[in-house]
Amino acid sequence: MTHFSALSLLRHALGGNKKWEEQWPNSEPKAEYDVIIVGAGGHGLGAAYYLAKEHGITDVAVIEKGWLGGGNTGRNTTIIRSNYLYDESARLYDHALDLWEGLSQELNYNVMFSQRGVMMLAHSVHDVQSFQRHVHANRLNDVDNRWLTKEEAKAYCPPLDISQTARYPVMGAALQKRAGTARHDAVAWGYARGAAARGVDIIQNCPVTAIRSDATGAVEGVETPRGFIKAKKVAVSAAGHTSVVMDSAGVRLPLESYPLQALVSEPVKPIFPCVVMSNTVHAYISQSDKGELVIGSGTDQYTSYSQRGGLPLIEHTVAAICEIFPIFNRMRMLRKWAGIVDVTPDRSAILGKTPVQGLYVNCGWGTGGFKATPGAAHTLAWTVAKDEPHPINAPFTLERFTTGRLIDEAAAAAVAH
C-alpha cells in the first residue's frame, strides 16, 4: 500500500502522476470466509478494517450490491456531532467523535474532518428550554456543547438573520465546537484501502439475496448471484435494505425505510463558516470545501425504497433556509437526491447480536448514521470478534423493544439527526 505523504505526492507529481497504484482490488468471492459483512458503506468497511487491525481477523469479505460507498455513505450531508441527550447515545456518538479526530492519521487518508462547529438554532421558548437542557446533560456527560445568545450566534455565523422581523426569530443557539463535517466518500475509501491492505476482500456489484442458517439455527453463509458463500459469522450493515436482508434469516426488525433527501447549490466562494441546524423549521445547511451549500432536512412522510423522494419536502426545506438566511435567496440549486434510511421507533440504532447464532446487525441509524461511522464500526467489530456486546454498544440491543428499555431520542430531542 502506498504511504501518502508530502514526499510521495511530490515524487508522483514529478513522474507525471502516472504510477499511482490501485488503492484496493475488486475481489472475486472465495468459497468461504470467517466473517462476511453485508454492505460496503462506511459502517461495513470500517467494521472490516477494525476486525483486521484490532482483532487479527483478516479472512473477511465485505459484499456490496452496488458500488462501494454508493448508498447512504455517499448521500448524506456529512454532519458530525455528538450532542445527544441520553447517556447511552452520548457515549456512543462521543466515542465516534474521538475516533473522527484521529481518523485521517489512523488511515493515512485525508477524510477532511473539519471541526467547524455545529450550531442548533432556538426559535421558541420551548426550543430554548429544551436546548439548554441538552447543554446541561451534555456537559454532565463530558460532551462539548454550550449556549449562545443570538448575538453570539450571529458573530459565529454572520449570514444568520437575527432581526425581530424574521419569519423565524432566533432566540439563541446551542453550539458544539468539536462537531463539524468530513468528506463522506473519503471515509469509505480510506476504510476500504486500510481493510484491503490487511487482506479483506471487497466484493462489489454482488447483492446478498438471502442469509442461510443450518439445522441448529446458526448462520451458515449468504446466497448471492455468484453462488453461495460460506461464513462462520455474518454482520449486516445494509441501512435502508436491512429489513429485506434480515427477513431472509427469519429476523423481523422494528424498522421502517424512508427516503431522506439532500440538495446542493452551485459552488460559491467561502461564505458559510459552520454547520447550522434548525429543528423547529427543520432544515440544516453547511458549505462544502468545493463551495456548494449542502442542504438537508427530515425524511419524506411515507416509507419508500425509491431513492428519489418528493418535491414538497424540498420546497419546505429551501423555504426555511431562505427565511433564516435571506442572503441565499437567489442561489441556484444544482442537484438533489435521496438515500433510504432505516428508522427505529425510538430513533436509536440497533447494534449487536440477533436471535440467530453468528448473525449480527448494525442498523436503525435513521437520518444520523454518518456521524457514528467510526464508533459503530469499531464497536461492531468488537461484538463480531468476541461474540459479546462492547460496553458502548451494549444498550443498543434488539431486546430493548421487548423489555421496553428504549433509548428514546425521538421523544427527548425531536430533532433532525
Next chain:
Amino acid sequence: MLLIHCPYCDETLPEAEFAYAGEAHIVRPDNPADVSDEEWRDFLFIRNNLKGPHYERWRHIHGCGRFFNAVRNTVTDRFLTTYRAGERRPDPESLPEDGQ
C-alpha cells in the same frame, strides 16, 4: 409529488393534502394485558417494511379528514389502489399491474 385518490371524496389530489399514517391492517389485541411481551412488541414496533406492494394508511387531513387504506408500490411509489377503512384488504392478485 404523489397523486392520491381519496375513496371518500372520490377525487385524486396532491400529496400535500394527505398525511401518511403507517402500515395498515395491524390489529390491536382485544385485551393487551393478556398478550406476551413478544406479541406486544410485534404489535407496537415490528413492521413488514416491504419492498414492493405495501398496505398502508393515509389520512385526508386537508380534505374530509378521514383515514383510508392504500396499496402502494414502495419501489416506484405508484398507488395501486385506495379503499375505505374497514373494507377487506384487496387480494394481491386483484391489484392492477404497476405502471398502469
